[in-house]
Amino acid sequence: MTPLRPARLFAVLGALAALLVVAIVAGLVVGPSAVTPSEVWTALRDPAAAGPTADIVRRIRLPRVGAAALVGACLSLAGVCFQALLRNPLADPFVLGISGGAALAGVAVLSLGAAAGLGTGAVPVAAFAGALGATALLFGVAGWRGRLSATTLLLTGVVFNAFASAAIVFLASLGGMAEGTSIFLWLIGTLAAARAEMLAALAGVLAAGLACALPLARALDLLALGEETAEQLGVAVERAKRLLLLATALVVGGAVSVSGLIGFVGLIVPHALRLLFGPDHRLLLPASVLGGAAFLVACDTAARALLPGRELPVGAITALVGGPLFLLLLRRQGSRGLLP
Amino acid sequence: MSAPPRLSLTGVAVKLGARQVLRGAALDVAPGEIVGLLGRNGAGKSTLLRVACGLLVPDAGIVQLDGRPLVERSRRERARAVALVPQETHFPFPFSVVEVVLMGRTPHLGWLGFEGRRDFAAAQTAMAQLGIDALAARSVLSLSGGERQLAVVARALAQQPRLLLLDEPTAFLDLRHRLQVLGRVRELVAAGASALVVSHDLAVAARTCDRIALLADGGILAVGPASAVLTPALLRASFGIEADVLRAPDGYPIVVPRALA
Numbered sequence: 001m002t003p004l005r006p007a008r009l010f011a012v013l014g015a016l017a018a019l020l021v022v023a024i025v026a027g028l029v030v031g032p033s034a035v036t037p038s039e040v041w042t043a044l045r046d047p048a049a050a051g052p053t054a055d056i057v058r059r060i061r062l063p064r065v066g067a068a069a070l071v072g073a074c075l076s077l078a079g080v081c082f083q084a085l086l087r088n089p090l091a092d093p094f095v096l097g098i099s100g101g102a103a104l105a106g107v108a109v110l111s112l113g114a115a116a117g118l119g120t121g122a123v124p125v126a127a128f129a130g131a132l133g134a135t136a137l138l139f140g141v142a143g144w145r146g147r148l149s150a151t152t153l154l155l156t157g158v159v160f161n162a163f164a165s166a167a168i169v170f171l172a173s174l175g176g177m178a179e180g181t182s183i184f185l186w187l188i189g190t191l192a193a194a195r196a197e198m199l200a201a202l203a204g205v206l207a208a209g210l211a212c213a214l215p216l217a218r219a220l221d222l223l224a225l226g227e228e229t230a231e232q233l234g235v236a237v238e239r240a241k242r243l244l245l246l247a248t249a250l251v252v253g254g255a256v257s258v259s260g261l262i263g264f265v266g267l268i269v270p271h272a273l274r275l276l277f278g279p280d281h282r283l284l285l286p287a288s289v290l291g292g293a294a295f296l297v298a299c300d301t302a303a304r305a306l307l308p309g310r311e312l313p314v315g316a317i318t319a320l321v322g323g324p325l326f327l328l329l330l331r332r333q334g335s336r337g338l339l340p
Numbered sequence: 341m342s343a344p345p346r347l348s349l350t351g352v353a354v355k356l357g358a359r360q361v362l363r364g365a366a367l368d369v370a371p372g373e374i375v376g377l378l379g380r381n382g383a384g385k386s387t388l389l390r391v392a393c394g395l396l397v398p399d400a401g402i403v404q405l406d407g408r409p410l411v412e413r414s415r416r417e418r419a420r421a422v423a424l425v426p427q428e429t430h431f432p433f434p435f436s437v438v439e440v441v442l443m444g445r446t447p448h449l450g451w452l453g454f455e456g457r458r459d460f461a462a463a464q465t466a467m468a469q470l471g472i473d474a475l476a477a478r479s480v481l482s483l484s485g486g487e488r489q490l491a492v493v494a495r496a497l498a499q500q501p502r503l504l505l506l507d508e509p510t511a512f513l514d515l516r517h518r519l520q521v522l523g524r525v526r527e528l529v530a531a532g533a534s535a536l537v538v539s540h541d542l543a544v545a546a547r548t549c550d551r552i553a554l555l556a557d558g559g560i561l562a563v564g565p566a567s568a569v570l571t572p573a574l575l576r577a578s579f580g581i582e583a584d585v586l587r588a589p590d591g592y593p594i595v596v597p598r599a600l601a
Binding site for chain 2: 002003004005006083084087088089217218221222224225226228229231232233234235236274278279280282
C-alpha cells in the first residue's frame with residue numbers, strides 16, 4: 001500500500017460516507033409498506049409533511065436505521081481498537097466476550113434492578129460496566145502487557161460467552177423475561193426494539209469514543225508493532241491503552257444496551273477495509289466507523305426484507321456472514337504460522 | 341571542556357522479578373563512537389539497551405543523554421534522540437515496508453500527524469541506504485526474516501537519532517547484509533551520532549566497533565579496543581569458554597572457541 005496522504009484519506013472517507021448515505025436511503029425505502037426515495041426525501045426535508053408515509057419514515061424507519069448506523073459504527077470502532085491493542089486481527093468485541101459482559105450486566109439490571117430501585121435508564125450504565133469488567137477479565141487472563149495469543153484470545157472469549165449466555169438466560173427467567181422478544185434481543189441481537197430516545201445518547205457515546213480513539217490512530221499503528229516499539233517512538237503507552245480500553249468499553253456498552261449481542265461486525269468491517277485500503281489506522285479507524293455504520297444498516301435492511309411479512313434478527317445476518325469469514329481468517333493465520 | 345558523553349550509565353541496577361539483572365553497570369558512549377556490547381545469553385545486554393532508551397527506569401543509578409538525565413527529557417524529545425532496533429518485531433498486519441519505515445518519523449511529525457516531504461525523503465534515503473527501496477510497496481508479511489529486519493533498521497535510520505541502539509541487528513542477516521547494516525551505522529556515526537550494538541558475532545563486532553564492552557555478572561567486566569578486550573582470560577571470565585585469539589592480517593582479533601571453561 002502506498003503511504004497515506006491527506007488527499008487519499010479524504011477520498012476514501014468521502015466514498016464511504018456516500019456508501020453510508022446510499023445504505024440509509026435503501027434502509028428507509030425498504031419495508032412492509034412501499035415508500036419511494038422521493039417520498040423519503042420529502043418526509044425528511046419538509047417538517048410540515050404529514051400523512052402515513054411521512055410518519056412511517058420519520059417515526060419508524062428513521063430511528064431504526066439511525067440505530068443500525070450508530071451500533072454498527074460503535075462495534076466496528078471497538079473491533080479496530082481491539083485488533084491493534086491485542087495485536088491480532090481476530091479480535092472483535094463479540095468474539096472476545098466484551099459484548100457478552102455488557103449484555104449480562106444489562107440483563108442483570110433489567111431482571112433484578114427493579115428490586116434495587118434501578119430503572120431501565122441504568123441499563124446502558126450497567127452495560128458499560130459489564131464491558132469494562134469483561135475487558136478486565138480478558139487482561140487478567142492475558143496479563144496487562146501480554147500479547148494475546150490467538151488461542152488464549154479465542155478460549156477466553158468462547159468460555160466467557162458461554163458463561164454469559166447461560167447467566168443471561170438464568171437471570172431473564174428469574175426476572176420473568178423468558179418469554180417475548182426481550183431475551184431474544186439480548187442473545188441474538190436485533191434492532192427491532194430501538195427507539196428514537198436512545199439515539200441521542202448512543203450518538204453521544206460514539207462521539208466520546210471517537211474523541212478518545214481518533215487522536216490515538218497513529219499510536220494504534222505503533223502499538224500493533226509492540227508496546228516497546230510504540231513507547232520507544234514516543235507513544236505514552238499506558239495512557240493510550242487505558243484511554244482506548246475505556247473508549248471501547250463505552251461504545252460496546254452503548255451498542256449492546258440498544259441492540260443486544262450483534263456479533264462479528266467489528267471483525268468483518270475492519271478486515272475488509274484493511275484488505276482494500278491497508279492497515280494504517282489514521283485511515284482504517286475513521287473508515288471502519290463509516291463502513292461499520294453502512295454495513296449494519298445494509299444488514300438490518302436485509303433482515304427486514306429477506307422473508308416477506310417476517311423479520312430476521314440482524315444478529316443472525318451478521319453471524320451468517322461473519323462466522324465463515326472468521327474461520328477463513330483463522331485458517332489463514334494458521335497457515336502463516338501465526339497461531340501458537 | 342570536552343563534550344559530555346552521548347550516553348552515560350552510572351551504577352545502573354535493575355531487578356526483573358526475582359533476578360538482579362544489572363548491578364552497578366557503568367558505561368559511556370562518546371559522540372561519534374560505536375560501542376559493541378558482548379556477553380553470554382541472559383547477561384543483561386537487552387536490559388541495558390532498554391535502560392539506555394528509557395523503556396526501563398533502573399532501580400538505582402543514573403542514565404544521562406548528552407549530559408542531561410534521560411528521565412528529565414520529554415517522551416518526544418527522547419524518541420527523537422534515541423532509536424532502538426529490537427531483536428525481533430512481530431507484525432500482525434500487512435504494513436508495507438515504506439509504511440514501517442515512515443513510523444520512524446512519528447516523533448518528528450507535526451500536530452496534524454501526517455508525514456510531509458521531509459519525512460518521505462528521510463524514509464526513501466533510509467531504504468536506499470539499506471538496499472531495500474525496491475521492496476518499498478511490499479507487505480512486510482511477504483518478506484524474509486532478514487528483509488523484515490532491514491525494514492526495522494531502516495525505520496531506526498529514518499528516525500535520525502543521535503543514539504542508535506541495536507539489539508543483535510544482524511542475527512538474521514547474511515554476511516553481505518551484515519556489512520551493509522554496520523556500514524550504514526558507521527556513516528551515521530561519522531556524521532556525529534553514536535551507536536551501542538549488541539552482537540554475538542565477535543568477528544564483525546571487533547572490526548566494526550571502536551570499543552568493545554563485555555557484560556558479565558550484571559556489570560561491565562571490561563571495556564576498550566577489541567584487541568585489549570577479546571583476550572583468552574576475559575573471554576573465559578565473560579563467556580565461560582576457552583578460546584584461541586588469532587590475528588587477522590590487518591591486526592583485528594579473531595576469536596576461535598575451543599572448549600567450555
